[in-house]
Amino acid sequence: MMFERFTPGARTVMVYAQEHARRLGHHYIGCEHLLLALVSTDQPANSVLREHGVTPARIEEEIVHLIGLGAGSPPFGALDxxxxxxxxxxxxxxxxxxxxxxxxxxxxxxxxxxxxxxxxSRLNPRRGIPPGLVRHWRRRRRTRHTLLTARPPAPAGLYQAAGARTTGHIPFTDRAKETLADAVREAQARHDPHIDTGHLALGLIANKGGLVPSLLSALDASAPALRAAIVDRYRRAG
Known part of the structure; x- marks a missing residue:
């Protein structure tokens, strides 16, 4: 995923999703974490969601109701x-x-x-690795470092899993990756040079499986109505 094209607001959503997953004790980042992170930020598309009752508190309540809290990260990991x-x-x-x-x-x-x-250890370009490839890797590392460290603190939630928080990399689920790809396609369809929170919202709403449809249904939020409202908000803003 080319996070270089994500706006600061969209990058904040990625980081918030990771922090929400850690706090809830989940060892993956799913669409439900992306949705919770999305409505936790102050962006135009997120305002539309909140106006339709899709708020952080209600989303988190439903996530915990549907899948519960994880066990966090115990001191000795996965030892039996x-x-x-x-x-x-x-x-x-x-x-x-x-x-x-x-x-x-x-x-x-x-x-x-x-x-x-x-x-x-760091790569040494003099050990047979093309300098251009090393520069590419370094750019990607700097971008990832910025995404994960230069961020506002994640908003507090309602729940906290027992045990220490998971550390290290938390992977995206396949469905979450596809949702991010949908967000990129939404931007491409509109000839937008960057991916912002509106594209992420449209990508999430397009989910036909997973938890997002269940979460929206529990909140009596219609996906087609949400999509129309988001598109209209961006049309008027443009």
């Missing part, structure tokens, strides 16, 4: 507690002893230090 218990290892007791000896959140700090230490 039952299997370890069968050989006499109590993970809860281990965690308690570590924090007793090294202080609260010692495991969290250790995990962060471990991830920093495992970062791969």
């Amino acid at each position: 507690r039952d299997a370890l218990a069968s050989i006499g290892i109590d993970l809860d007791a281990v965690c308690a002893r570590i924090e007793e000896s090294f202080g609260p959140e010692a495991l969290t700090r250790a995990g962060k230090n471990g991830r920093r230490g495992s970062r791969p």
